[in-house]
Amino acid sequence: MLRSVITGTGSALPARAVSNAELAEQGVDTSDEWITERTGIRQRHIAGEGESTATLATDAARKALESANVPASDIDLIVLATATPDHTFPATATQVQHLLGCKPGGIAFDVAAVCSGFLYALTTADALLRTGSGSKALVIGAETFSRLLDWEDRGTCVLFGDGAGAVVLEARDVAEDGPGILASRLHADGAHKELLYVDGGPATTGTVGKLRMKGPEVFRHAVVNLAEVLREVLADAGVVAEDLDWVVPHQANARILDATARKLGLAPEKVVVTVDRHANTSAASVPLAFDVAMRDGRIQAGQLVMFEAMGGGFTWGAALARL
Ligand code: COA
Numbered sequence: 001m002l003r004s005v006i007t008g009t010g011s012a013l014p015a016r017a018v019s020n021a022e023l024a025e026q027g028v029d030t031s032d033e034w035i036t037e038r039t040g041i042r043q044r045h046i047a048g049e050g051e052s053t054a055t056l057a058t059d060a061a062r063k064a065l066e067s068a069n070v071p072a073s074d075i076d077l078i079v080l081a082t083a084t085p086d087h088t089f090p091a092t093a094t095q096v097q098h099l100l101g102c103k104p105g106g107i108a109f110d111v112a113a114v115c116s117g118f119l120y121a122l123t124t125a126d127a128l129l130r131t132g133s134g135s136k137a138l139v140i141g142a143e144t145f146s147r148l149l150d151w152e153d154r155g156t157c158v159l160f161g162d163g164a165g166a167v168v169l170e171a172r173d174v175a176e177d178g179p180g181i182l183a184s185r186l187h188a189d190g191a192h193k194e195l196l197y198v199d200g201g202p203a204t205t206g207t208v209g210k211l212r213m214k215g216p217e218v219f220r221h222a223v224v225n226l227a228e229v230l231r232e233v234l235a236d237a238g239v240v241a242e243d244l245d246w247v248v249p250h251q252a253n254a255r256i257l258d259a260t261a262r263k264l265g266l267a268p269e270k271v272v273v274t275v276d277r278h279a280n281t282s283a284a285s286v287p288l289a290f291d292v293a294m295r296d297g298r299i300q301a302g303q304l305v306m307f308e309a310m311g312g313g314f315t316w317g318a319a320l321a322r323l
Pocket of ligand 1: 158312
């Protein structure tokens with residue numbers, strides 16, 4: 001059967017890491033103790049001069065291509081998830097295509113689903129590969145959320161960071177019990193826009209705007225929606241939570257990760273956690289965490305890995321893959 005198989009991963013972070021204590025020293029009315037206790041975050045990376053969503057995405061993609069042993073010229077599909085593109089247009093994916101030296105003429109576009117962006121991008125790329133629109137894809141999540149933050153709002157500015165993660169996805173004819181994306185589900189509900197949004201945009205204020213969030217309400221929706229979509233994907237694939245080797249969740253808050261794992265009866269040691277080092281990097285968080293756990297050898301070939309995320313919109317989704 002034709003499946004989309006993950007054959008490589010990569011990630012990139014801005015050079016500068018900023019600790020909780022540094023944020024407090026720089027004038028944010030907060031403390032390391034509050035941030036660590038409420039969120040599990042200890043530091044985040046913040047993009048500096050010369051670093052952008054496109055540069056981070058390109059670095060992550062280059063490393064993913066190396067690990068897959070695929071030359072950039074073989075890539076005929078790039079789906080890039082971001083809510084912080086370098087420019088309103090063109091899509092950041094087209095810049096990455098050019099910067100990497102991919103063959104011109106392939107498909108390249110961005111998807112905007114905020115923190116669920118990587119799940120939306122992965123599911124879209126999977127569908128395009130399985131229907132013959134491409135053969136080798138890069139699926140990228142890349143963000144520079146630091147440029148959307150209101151540094152006067154301590155309820156949001158401490159939570160986010162910048163970074164990028166990428167996977168190489170290849171269409172392959174595999175056996176039923178072979179590797180590939182086995183199931184995925186995506187959802188959206190636009191009724192909750194006011195709980196998590198950016199108060200600007202080209203067609204409204206004409207400015208980029210700043211991120212606004214009602215954190216406790218987002219938290220409640222996240223736990224319910226994530227548990228539900230995880231159950232759907234498990235049922236679609238005909239497996240149970242105990243069969244999973246790893247869960248690579250969106251890294252928003254350690255308490256959301258714990259609550260979701262508890263709701264599903266997942267062993268906490270099977271959940272990959274990087275929120276302490278990266279904070280919430282929106283669309284980049286799932287592929288970043290995935291790359292960390294691939295490179296440190298935790299995730300092995302043949303294992304069952306669940307990805308999940310929830311974000312502004314609201315949007316949410318999950319996908320199950322065998323490596
Ligand atoms: N440092 C110190 N105090 C802070 C603070 C900070 N960075 N941010 C908020 N506070 C204060 C608040 O002002 C409030 O003070 P008050 O009681 O005097 O009014 C108090 O801490 C509690 O605030 P609250 O917002 O109720 O805290 P919380 O326990 O719900 O934690 C979040 C806040 C944002 C960490 C939490 O709600 C959360 O993680 N939500 C999910 C957000 C998320 O992950 N969104 C992205 C999804 S993609």
